[in-house]
Amino acid sequence: MMENRDLKDFKPKGAVAFFIAMILMYAVMWFSIYALLIISRGG
Amino acid sequence: MKIERYLRNITFWHMMIGILSMATGVTYGLFQVLARAGIYDYGIFTYGTKLYYQGLTLHGVLNAIVFTTFFIVGFLYIVTEVSLKRKLNRGLVYLSFWTMVVGTLLAAWAIFTNRATVLYTFYPPLQAHPAFYIGATLLIVGSWIAILNTVITHLKWRKENPGKLTPPPMVAVHATYAVWFLATLGVAIEVLFFLIPWSMGWVKSINPELARTLFWWFGHPLVYFWLLPAYLAWYFLLPRIAGGKLYSEPMARVVFIMFILFSLPVGTHHQFSDPGISNTWKAVQAFLTFMVAVPSLLTAFNLAASLEYAGRVRGGNGLFGWIKTLPWRDYRFAGMVGPMIVFIFGGISGIVNASYNVNQVVHNTSWIPGHFHMTVGTASAMTFLTLSYILMEKLFGKRPWSKKLATLHAYLWVVGVLIFAWGMMQLGRAGIPRRTHLGLSPYMNLEEKILMGIAAVGGVLMFTSFLIYFINFLVTVFKKPDVSEAEIEKVDLEFTDAYHKENENLPRYLDNFTIWLAIAVFLLIVTYGPIFYDVFRSTYAVPNAFSPFNPLNLIK
Numbered sequence: 001m002m003e004n005r006d007l008k009d010f011k012p013k014g015a016v017a018f019f020i021a022m023i024l025m026y027a028v029m030w031f032s033i034y035a036l037l038i039i040s041r042g043g
Numbered sequence: 044m045k046i047e048r049y050l051r052n053i054t055f056w057h058m059m060i061g062i063l064s065m066a067t068g069v070t071y072g073l074f075q076v077l078a079r080a081g082i083y084d085y086g087i088f089t090y091g092t093k094l095y096y097q098g099l100t101l102h103g104v105l106n107a108i109v110f111t112t113f114f115i116v117g118f119l120y121i122v123t124e125v126s127l128k129r130k131l132n133r134g135l136v137y138l139s140f141w142t143m144v145v146g147t148l149l150a151a152w153a154i155f156t157n158r159a160t161v162l163y164t165f166y167p168p169l170q171a172h173p174a175f176y177i178g179a180t181l182l183i184v185g186s187w188i189a190i191l192n193t194v195i196t197h198l199k200w201r202k203e204n205p206g207k208l209t210p211p212p213m214v215a216v217h218a219t220y221a222v223w224f225l226a227t228l229g230v231a232i233e234v235l236f237f238l239i240p241w242s243m244g245w246v247k248s249i250n251p252e253l254a255r256t257l258f259w260w261f262g263h264p265l266v267y268f269w270l271l272p273a274y275l276a277w278y279f280l281l282p283r284i285a286g287g288k289l290y291s292e293p294m295a296r297v298v299f300i301m302f303i304l305f306s307l308p309v310g311t312h313h314q315f316s317d318p319g320i321s322n323t324w325k326a327v328q329a330f331l332t333f334m335v336a337v338p339s340l341l342t343a344f345n346l347a348a349s350l351e352y353a354g355r356v357r358g359g360n361g362l363f364g365w366i367k368t369l370p371w372r373d374y375r376f377a378g379m380v381g382p383m384i385v386f387i388f389g390g391i392s393g394i395v396n397a398s399y400n401v402n403q404v405v406h407n408t409s410w411i412p413g414h415f416h417m418t419v420g421t422a423s424a425m426t427f428l429t430l431s432y433i434l435m436e437k438l439f440g441k442r443p444w445s446k447k448l449a450t451l452h453a454y455l456w457v458v459g460v461l462i463f464a465w466g467m468m469q470l471g472r473a474g475i476p477r478r479t480h481l482g483l484s485p486y487m488n489l490e491e492k493i494l495m496g497i498a499a500v501g502g503v504l505m506f507t508s509f510l511i512y513f514i515n516f517l518v519t520v521f522k523k524p525d526v527s528e529a530e531i532e533k534v535d536l537e538f539t540d541a542y543h544k545e546n547e548n549l550p551r552y553l554d555n556f557t558i559w560l561a562i563a564v565f566l567l568i569v570t571y572g573p574i575f576y577d578v579f580r581s582t583y584a585v586p587n588a589f590s591p592f593n594p595l596n597l598i599k
Contacts, residue, residue, distance in 0.1 A: 030398070
């Protein structure tokens with residue numbers, strides 16, 4: 001097990017960016033299925 | 044914390060029964076995926092096509108119910124003793140274990156002898172032998188005894204530690220068991236009051252819609268029973284393995300409390316296409332299913348921040364430069380972060396399932412098994428297999444026989460399940476049904492056959508990965524300990540430290556489980572009350588019972 005050392009004033013900027021990217025990907029995937037629904041209904 | 048030998052041994056047997064069940068279930072999983080692709084025909088065995096549905100029942104019940112329940116109960120015993128530093132009641136541990144074992148043997152006998160080919164959901168009018176229903180009941184009752192033992196131990200700890208906050212891993216244990224207990228009430232009512240009397244022949248009629256509603260009261264919250272112990276490991280073990288700290292401990296507590304509240308009133312999203320339930324209440328449960336996605340989204344952020352912390356401690360910099368410094372070759376890290384990555388895709392496919400309108404595109408199609416192999420089949424199952432290595436080391440001083448094979452197993456599974464799920468979900472988008480022996484159907488077009496083949500490639504990789512795990516685990520079990528007995532006895536799961544720690548200023552209502560349980564029960568009553576009113580008003584019992592192998596009604 002690695003010895004932990006502390007980081008001071010840690011701001012999770014990478015995690016925020018990851019989270020935003022994940023939500024955008026979720027939106028793309030959800031809307032692609034929604035588009036299938038619309039197409040199947042002749043929209 | 045010294046863990047008594049009996050508890051270490053019985054935890055091992057919980058693990059072992061679970062893993063042996065999974066080994067059988069996974070083998071049938073391989074048969075399923077090859078049979079659907081038309082590569083392998085069950086007909087070469089004596090049962091012919093009967094075995095497809097029998098195999099599917101075995102695959103679902105052994106993997107999703109037996110493996111998970113045994114593993115979770117055993118793992119949570121250790122978490123309870125280690126985090127509370129207090130002994131569980133030994134008699135209740137044994138009583139719970141043997142009740143679960145007898146229940147499993149009864150149900151397994153019924154399935155293996157083809158007397159309970161009712162699939163994992165065991166919906167009526169498919170009828171099983173009473174032994175299946177009685178066995179399932181005993182398995183659940185056994186787990187309730189484990190819950191009772193845990194609650195008693197925690198109450199004693201509270202008495203001895205007035206004013207102290209419940210340790211965060213213990214909050215996860217309570218959330219897991221709260222969800223399981225309240226969820227299993229639904230299926231207990233279904234089995235005890237409807238299925239057992241009907242399968243014994245005491246009553247001839249059964250209301251399938253009422254039984255389905257009771258099943259899904261249990262069936263979806265069951266997902267969180269599988270998932271929360273994996274979250275426990277991701278929150279409280281993984282950050283330290285990565286070389287860092289949990290980013291926010293209070294956020295973890297809030298997440299587990301949210302699961303107690305929102306895991307339960309969601310089952311009706313499995314019944315969007317069912318008659319007899321009003322659109323209003325289906326929409327309400329659809330909304331609440333979105334609510335239960337919130338704690339998972341909070342988890343995604345909290346864990347990403349924890350891993351970022353670890354990556355920066357290890358020298359990573361830049362917006363994403365910390366990712367490459369993480370210990371990707373460590374089997375424990377690979378075996379938890381791999382499932383987390385897959386779970387990102389499992390999560391969005393679940394949100395599609397939960398969306399009232401979009402669900403119509405994928406309802407009852409191959410999309411669904413694609414989805415849940417990324418959630419329970421990877422996020423939970425893979426994490427549990429990784430935990431089995433960790434528990435062997437912590438409880439018996441036996442490090443994995445081959446750490447390289449353990450790491451390979453993790454990545455191979457991730458690749459396999461992503462290929463499998465992609466194939467299955469594309470088939471689902473094309474409207475191909477689930478739970479159907481499609482290998483025998485003459486109407487599959489070329490594109491669909493190719494997708495079936497892709498799913499089969501993924502399935503073969505998953506099976507190979509499990510085989511690597513199974514051999515590695517068995518050799519680990521039989522090898523000599525790597526440390527002395529004195530060291531083995533002092534079990535330390537090495538729970539992580541936190542960057543934002545909980546302190547004594549934390550509002551006390553966040554440590555009062557009675558409040559959250561009461562609200563969860565209130566939400567259950569408010570959301571399910573009108574649904575049962577609808578079901579009773581518009582559906583009725585019918586004198587029907589069927590088996591998958593006979594078109595005639597079994598009720599004379």
